[in-house]
Amino acid sequence: MDHRFVNSDDSLFDKVPVPVIRVRSDGNGLRLIDANAACHLLTEGKVSDLYNRDIHEIWQAPDNRHLAENIARAHASHTTFQETLWHTFVSDGQRRYVTFHFVPFHDKEVLVFVSDLTETWQKLEQVSSLSEHVTALFERASTGMLEGLPDKLADCNEALCRMTGFDKQELLSMRLEQLIHPEDYPELTDLLKVVIENPYQVYTWLGRARRKDGSYYWVDGSITGIVNDKGEFNYFLASINDATEREQGQQKLRESLMDTVRAVSATAEIHDRYTAGHMDRVASMSREVGKELKFSSEELLGLSLGATIHDIGKVGIPASILSKPGKLSKAEFTLIQDHPLLGKRIIEDIDFPWPIDKMIGDHHERLDGSGYPAGLRADEISIEAKIVAVADVFEALVSHRPYRPGFELAKAIDILESEKGKLDAQLVECLLDLVNDGRIDPAETPGSNKNLRDIGENLSRFSDF
Numbered sequence: 091m092d093h094r095f096v097n098s099d100d101s102l103f104d105k106v107p108v109p110v111i112r113v114r115s116d117g118n119g120l121r122l123i124d125a126n127a128a129c130h131l132l133t134e135g136k137v138s139d140l141y142n143r144d145i146h147e148i149w150q151a152p153d154n155r156h157l158a159e160n161i162a163r164a165h166a167s168h169t170t171f172q173e174t175l176w177h178t179f180v181s182d183g184q185r186r187y188v189t190f191h192f193v194p195f196h197d198k199e200v201l202v203f204v205s206d207l208t209e210t211w212q213k214l215e216q217v218s219s220l221s222e223h224v225t226a227l228f229e230r231a232s233t234g235m236l237e238g239l240p241d242k243l244a245d246c247n248e249a250l251c252r253m254t255g256f257d258k259q260e261l262l263s264m265r266l267e268q269l270i271h272p273e274d275y276p277e278l279t280d281l282l283k284v285v286i287e288n289p290y291q292v293y294t295w296l297g298r299a300r301r302k303d304g305s306y307y308w309v310d311g312s313i314t315g316i317v318n319d320k321g322e323f324n325y326f327l328a329s330i331n332d333a334t335e336r337e338q339g340q341q342k343l344r345e346s347l348m349d350t351v352r353a354v355s356a357t358a359e360i361h362d363r364y365t366a367g368h369m370d371r372v373a374s375m376s377r378e379v380g381k382e383l384k385f386s387s388e389e390l391l392g393l394s395l396g397a398t399i400h401d402i403g404k405v406g407i408p409a410s411i412l413s414k415p416g417k418l419s420k421a422e423f424t425l426i427q428d429h430p431l432l433g434k435r436i437i438e439d440i441d442f443p444w445p446i447d448k449m450i451g452d453h454h455e456r457l458d459g460s461g462y463p464a465g466l467r468a469d470e471i472s473i474e475a476k477i478v479a480v481a482d483v484f485e486a487l488v489s490h491r492p493y494r495p496g497f498e499l500a501k502a503i504d505i506l507e508s509e510k511g512k513l514d515a516q517l518v519e520c521l522l523d524l525v526n527d528g529r530i531d532p533a534e535t536p537g538s539n540k541n542l543r544d545i546g547e548n549l550s551r552f553s554d555f
Contacts, residue, residue, distance in 0.1 A: 109204040111137070112195075113161050120146045120162060120200070129204065157190065164192035164200045168445065168472075174292050175205070187211040189292070202282050207292060234309075234330035237316070240266045240282055244325060253309075253332055255302030271298035271306050282326060289315020289323040296333065308337040350440060351395045355401050355523065361405045361412075368485060375396035375481035379517060383473075392444025394554055397478045399446070401455050403433030415492045430463050445472050453478040456512040476514045480521050483509060488532040499532055500526075 093472040103110065109129035113120050121144055125137045140148050149158040154320075160173060174189045187210075191203040194492055226371065228235050232249030236243065246261050254269070254511065267275055274297035281295055292314045307404040311330040318324045376397040380390045404412060411422050418426065433450040451473035455461035457468045471479075487502035497505065502521060510518055 092363050109133075111202040111204070112128075113145055113165075113200045113202065114345070115165060115198045120158075120165060121145065122148060132140070132206070135348075160190070160192050161202060164194050168194045170194065172182070172294070177502065187292075211292065220407075222320050231329070236330060237325055238266070238329045239325055240279060250330060253330070254299070260302075269300055274298050285313055285326050286323045287316045289317050289326075291315075299330075301474075308333040316322055348395065351398055351480050354399045354436065357402070357405055361409060369398050369401050370490070370551065371485045371489075372400060375485060375521065375530050376477050377525075378529050379481065379520050380525060382520050383477075383514060390443070392446065393449075393474050393477065395442075395473060396444060396446040396449030399433070399434065400450050400482070401435070402436055402450065403429035403431065405436075406432040413492055417485065427462050445474055449473040449474050449478050451475075453482055455479070457514060460512060476517055480513050480517045481507075482533075483513065483523060495537045 103124075104127045106126055107128060108372055109132045110126045111122060111129055112124040114123045115121075121142055122137075122140050123142065127267065129137050145158040145161050146155070151448060156173075160171070161425075163169075164171065170191065170193045172191045174454075175185070176185050176187055186206050186208045189205040189207055193201045193203065195201045199412050200269070231247055231249050233248055235247040236245075237248055238244035243262050243264065243266065245257060248258070250259065251258055256264075261269075264440070265276070270278055278295060278297060281293055284293075285293060292312055294310065294312055296308070296310045300306055301307045309330050310333040311328045313326055313328045315323045316325050316327050344414075351465055366441045373394050377390055377394045380393045385393060404426075407426050411418065411426060414422070430451045430453065434447050436451065437446060449472070451463070452466060452471050455464065455466040455471045456479075457471070457476075459465050459467040484502065484506050488496050488499065490496045496502075503525075506518055508524070521530065
């Protein structure tokens with residue numbers, strides 16, 4: 091990604107219409123280092139007084155320390171998430187209803203996007219009075235508006251009718267379940283339960299809705315609860331936008347990235363057919379482990395793609411070494427140890443939205459620091475790289491290699507379990523449970539012409555694997 095996005099005075103950073111704050115890790119902590127023009131406008135320039143201060147020092151009061159905690163959480167987990175709440179800004183001391191989006195940016199930074207929803211929230215509170223003004227806003231809104239309960243829709247506007255193709259009478263005669271894709275409806279019902287429990291919050295949802303012609307389209311919406319005069323949940327109110335074009339664009343991006351990975355994998359197969367097959371098997375095993383760990387669909391896609399090319403650096407290793415039937419010399423072993431770094435160089439200019447570089451560069455790191463190329467330990471290794479490492483070793487053990495036949499399953503399991511302490515013990519158990527359950531079938535691997543040679547195989551030559 092282009093660093094000019096956040097470094098240039100006239101860059102896109104300052105042109106982003108919502109306030110954005112940059113936080114960076116300096117090795118000792120997380121510091122607020124910059125804010126864009128919109129943030130300066132919101133705070134009347136006072137945000138600059140916070141530059142280079144630790145976030146835990148800035149947000150230390152009991153009612154706002156969670157902001158620093160959430161920034162630290164986003165940095166540590168490399169996960170984007172949001173929070174909506176009332177917050178007092180330094181500019182005028184007024185409490186505003188805002189949404190914070192905490193977005194990891196590169197390895198050392200977190201971008202905090204601030205959306206001021208105060209006016210929207212105030213309008214939503216007024217809906218309960220059913221005033222003529224609010225009713226007009228509801229009817230004339232350019233986005234689809236819907237209110238009701240899951241089993242009974244109470245009202246909708248013309249924008250939603252145009253979006254779905256149903257007229258108002260038809261929509262109000264339907265249940266919400268009839269309008270939502272069957273695969274997405276359970277998630278929506280879970281969200282509505284949360285709305286009922288806490289109707290004062292605003293929640294977001296992305297899923298597929300049905301048109302009158304039977305086709306489905308992507309929608310994103312904001313959902314909140316409307317309360318009665320006792321403060322109890324009365325019904326939900328949703329603002330709905332057609333997100334089909336955006337989702338189609340993201341799908342094209344995913345397909346483009348997958349094409350890139352396929353091309354890189356094909357390069358490995360040309361160089362060494364064992365390497366390509368091995369990577370395919372490791373990717374399959376890794377994906378099953380990710381499912382068991384409740385990875386999201388996006389996280390599973392990234393894990394699968396990274397595992398599929400985790401050994402791509404071997405295209406820089408002579409094929410004569412990769413296919414050598416005997417033990418490697420120390421010089422050959424030293425050379426083959428370079429493949430994680432070679433792999434990172436191959437993909438360094440591809441802007442993947444997942445930690446592909448860490449899966450490639452760190453899948454031979456070990457929890458006790460005995461791995462390579464950097465000798466990382468425990469928490470320094472990403473969860474994705476740890477998963478690939480476990481699958482990598484197990485696939486190598488059960489597969490036939492030029493220098494030895496594959497181990498029997500029981501022996502392979504014993505060897506893998508003996509590696510706990512170097513490999514993540516919970517991930518080892520997770521993979522072996524999947525083998526016992528039949529979700530991972532080692533019988534597909536031995537003798538397969540697809541299996542690739544991996545550095546774990548060469549390590550096994552020095553430890554009688």
